[in-house]
Amino acid sequence: MHSNDSGAGRIYQPTLDWLLRFDRQTEERYEAEHGAERVEQLRNAIVFGVLLYVLHGISKAALFPGSLEIILLVTTFVVIPFAVSYYWRMGSMSHALRENVMLIGLSISTVLPVYMMYNPSYGIGVYANVDVLICIIFGNVLVTLRFKHAFFYTLATLCFPVLAIMTNAEIDPGLRKALSFQFATVCIICLYANYLFERRRCMDYCASLEALMRAEAAESSEKQFQVMSKTDSLTGLPNRRFLDEQLDEWASDDRPAAVMMIDIDHFKLFNDTLGHPAGDECLKTIADAFTEAFDQPDLFCARFGGEEFTLAARDVDELQARRLASAVVAAIEGLAIPHPGRNDGLGIVTISVGVALKPANVVTTRETVLTHADEALYLAKRRGRNRFVFSEEVSDSPLLVSS
Structure with missing residues (x-):
């Protein structure tokens, strides 16, 4: 945090970097005040996300008949155990670990559709791009990843699907460009939406925190003045x-x-x-x-x-x-x-x-x-x-x- 000299004393102001990260002291204070609220938000998102993943897996199995086995394996032994474990343990995690694990979970949910887009054996696996787009929207808008996580997640989610599309020989060359443009557009829109949400959250907290600290400084100065007005300046005794x-x-x-x-x-x-x-x-x-x-x-x-x-x-x-x-x-x-x-x-x-x-x-x-x-x-x-x-x-x- 940095400070300004104000009439009543030294006022500390919270700061943000380009990835919308608070300084350490402000981050700790924010977590103390809003950590429980964030845990509740993530738990609700997990329940909704897992339900959505299972329902979408059913439709995906119907669209890709050969994918039923791998969808069941990934859902049963990876997605659901990870989600349940994270749901119960996130309350005891540090805020940094909690957000990192959320990022890992979203990345895991994106791996299977990217693989299906890349593997020609699924025939029309390229249409799994819808799954990836859902993951991007879910992470950036519903979960509202912290912007630093959203930035790198969205960048990686853009690069790997585009790479899968461009290296899949079964996809028409013209369609490759269209799908790549589609991915880029959705990623940019979702990331920008996340940036707006996160910036507003951070700026609102910075403004309220600075106002609170100014009020606390003013109250402290008033109390100090009252003490000084009742203290003898030479001896330090009451006057x-x-x-x-x-x-x-x-x-x-x-x-x-x-x-x-x-x-x-x-x-x-x-x-x-x-x-x-x-x-x-x-x-x-x-x-x-x-x-x-x-x-x-x-x-x-x-x-x-x-x-x-x-x-x-x-x-x-x-x-x-x-x-x-x-x-x-x-x-x-x-x-x-x-x-x-x-x-x-x-x-x-x-x-x-x-x-x-x-x-x-x-x-x-x-x-x-x-x-x-x-x-x-x-x-x-x-x-x-x-x-x-x-x-x-x-x-x-x-x-x-x-x-």
């Missing part, structure tokens, strides 16, 4: 927009939750001492630590803004929230990121955490929960940083009111 949407939902239901406001201690001094690029790297390192350590269901960490993060957990009680807050503080301290600008003697990056609990069966608002957590955060800083504080410890903090 404030995602945080607000999630907390609006969590605050308004009956399930318990804990919300933690997290601030990097003395981060301005970090930037003043090491520079803003180093500050950005520090933020990314901390964000990666949050992602790795606290990637659990109903728990997420988002960048609130600047050097502040928010960690929210659902379905936790106070004890679980304290353990989680302690783990958050310890995880960042454990990174041991050097902080030469600190004047409190620690020398590494630490965080302060304010925790607000929303009990079960309490409905509140995002703003209220964040306010509680923020007030607790400032108390943690006043107490010396590198610690966590619960909002209940803030004496002037209003209680969360149940609905």
Whole structure:
């Protein structure tokens, strides 16, 4: 497949060669979508074809009295066993093998009438040309061989009967030319009809597939845009927009939750001492630590803004929230990121955490929960940083009111 650059992204387009063959990827996709339908079509064609072959064999035996034995042998021991075996096994064949075996079956059905045209012992065997013409029409129009098979089958079916006619001394020279022209005309008409059928099938599928892939690309781009619009570009964490949407939902239901406001201690001094690029790297390192350590269901960490993060957990009680807050503080301290600008003697990056609990069966608002957590955060800083504080410890903090 080849591709075009489109506004939404890279769009892959199916291709066809002069024999109307799909590229490999498109062929596999087409088979996955339409293989069962093709099997059903071929099975119906086999039943009809065998019935037609048997009935035509009866009329042929009446026309060529000496041919009854060979017609019975070929029909009984070649055509029917081949058709029955193919009928039952084609569902388990690959698409390439299935089409190749169909081509072989049509070729087998053509051998006997061609032989009768060639062998002078049948006298009027030249009139077996009708059988060959029926095979050509059957293969190109009813079975609708894939065009690459139809092309070579029709070419071979034209060459061998014409060769049989031209080498049969029992046929009048003028009749030889007329029969050869007749064969060529029918072959060209049937092959062209097959080409039109196959081209329409392929072009319709290519058009529908390209439209589908464009729609899928557009949907993928839209989803990617939605993800990007809710992701912080520096840290890769969810951004404030995602945080607000999630907390609006969590605050308004009956399930318990804990919300933690997290601030990097003395981060301005970090930037003043090491520079803003180093500050950005520090933020990314901390964000990666949050992602790795606290990637659990109903728990997420988002960048609130600047050097502040928010960690929210659902379905936790106070004890679980304290353990989680302690783990958050310890995880960042454990990174041991050097902080030469600190004047409190620690020398590494630490965080302060304010925790607000929303009990079960309490409905509140995002703003209220964040306010509680923020007030607790400032108390943690006043107490010396590198610690966590619960909002209940803030004496002037209003209680969360149940609905």
